[in-house]
Amino acid sequence: MFNRLKDCYNTNDFRSLAKQRLPSPIFHYIDGAADDEITLKQNTRAFEKCDLIPNVLRGVKDIDTSVSLMGKKINLPLFFSPTALQRLFHYDGERAVANVAEKFGTFFGISSLATVSIEEIGENYSCPKIFQLYVHKDKGLNDSMIENCKENNFDAIAITVDTIVGGNRERDLRTGFTSPPKLNLKSFLSFATHPNWSLNYLFREKFELPQLQDYVQEGTNITISIGDYFNTMLDQNMNWDSIAEINKKWGKHLCLKGIMSVEDAMKAVDVGASAIMVSNHGGRQLDGSCSPFDQLSDIVDAVGDKIDVICDGGIRRGSHILKALSVGAKACSGGRMYLYALAAAGEAGVERAMRLLQEEIERNMKLMGCKSVKDLGRHNLKFR
Numbered sequence: 001m002f003n004r005l006k007d008c009y010n011t012n013d014f015r016s017l018a019k020q021r022l023p024s025p026i027f028h029y030i031d032g033a034a035d036d037e038i039t040l041k042q043n044t045r046a047f048e049k050c051d052l053i054p055n056v057l058r059g060v061k062d063i064d065t066s067v068s069l070m071g072k073k074i075n076l077p078l079f080f081s082p083t084a085l086q087r088l089f090h091y092d093g094e095r096a097v098a099n100v101a102e103k104f105g106t107f108f109g110i111s112s113l114a115t116v117s118i119e120e121i122g123e124n125y126s127c128p129k130i131f132q133l134y135v136h137k138d139k140g141l142n143d144s145m146i147e148n149c150k151e152n153n154f155d156a157i158a159i160t161v162d163t164i165v166g167g168n169r170e171r172d173l174r175t176g177f178t179s180p181p182k183l184n185l186k187s188f189l190s191f192a193t194h195p196n197w198s199l200n201y202l203f204r205e206k207f208e209l210p211q212l213q214d215y216v217q218e219g220t221n222i223t224i225s226i227g228d229y230f231n232t233m234l235d236q237n238m239n240w241d242s243i244a245e246i247n248k249k250w251g252k253h254l255c256l257k258g259i260m261s262v263e264d265a266m267k268a269v270d271v272g273a274s275a276i277m278v279s280n281h282g283g284r285q286l287d288g289s290c291s292p293f294d295q296l297s298d299i300v301d302a303v304g305d306k307i308d309v310i311c312d313g314g315i316r317r318g319s320h321i322l323k324a325l326s327v328g329a330k331a332c333s334g335g336r337m338y339l340y341a342l343a344a345a346g347e348a349g350v351e352r353a354m355r356l357l358q359e360e361i362e363r364n365m366k367l368m369g370c371k372s373v374k375d376l377g378r379h380n381l382k383f384r
């Protein structure tokens, strides 16, 4: 049983603490995935299909873990994937995560379904910022988010392309998870037995989705499941022309989040994207989908010299990051690796999770005989 932050040494430890601290509908919203959750498990297991081959005696006292991504130098080859509803996990939500991104000098990803506004993040944080855009049917809403990102000096927009419909997240159906959370018979006991969370939710800043509130009722007033939100609000006709149109309006770095095939990676280059996140949304959309790591080498071979390839999903250890970089990813990103920690202990939790991963990256790079991320290559890997 983990009941203190200082007992947490890895993602699983933070997960155990988050499970204790959160009412079950909220915990399962973070932890769960689609259908049988095969892809969720596969995303991490994929890293076990190969082993690292270290080199020794290379004088590794001083090493450089920085990489350059979408025109920005970041201190770590790891950043915060955009995730929704963060003030439900801890009352500091996005503010806690952005503070840690700033401390570590890496990208902060903010979701269209964030609980803090683009303006606030733009004004208060100088770390590189990427805004995740869900393309809604309401073009006025899409345009307002893009304009807001421009006015607030965001560095990049990541359009999520893997949520054309909502994934079948059965845990959310069972717990009755909605945004905002709804008290019903099923969830009552869980909220009542987590009074800290419940009091914070009731008496601190009101829950809001500021990016949406002027456009859709679901911004604040009515409760809706995330699956229903995707199915009713997002544009199921989104296609490559929609991406080209948004790229023209945006005019800065564009990333496509949720690319899994070589064919789509090549189209991303054609449409003018500067990066892709090889991702299956952490297994929350198409269960049975391939893992990002398994697709990485084919995608890097096809477009790695033209576009930044990011490996998103399944990352739980520094060694996972080293493996993805060895295959040719420019950087890695993740959601649950920091969300469990956010739920467990707010900013202190996220900072500890990131510090542990940073230490794992540095220690493992030294053990691999690598002075710089550039030293990592496929020669460092043996596939079984």
Ligand SMILES: Cc1cc2nc3c(=O)[nH]c(=O)nc-3n(C[C@H](O)[C@H](O)[C@H](O)COP(=O)(O)O)c2cc1C
Residues within 6 Å of the ligand: 029, 030, 031, 043, 081, 082, 083, 084, 111, 112, 113, 132, 160, 257, 279, 280, 281, 282, 283, 312, 313, 314, 315, 333, 334, 335, 336, 337, 339
């Ligand atoms: C609780 C939660 C909320 C998420 N919300 C979003 C979102 O709003 N937009 C998005 O593009 N991806 C979202 N994602 C997916 C993440 O950006 C990322 O792709 C995924 O978490 C990677 O898998 P990992 O959790 O194994 O690292 C979410 C993931 C989780 C776990």
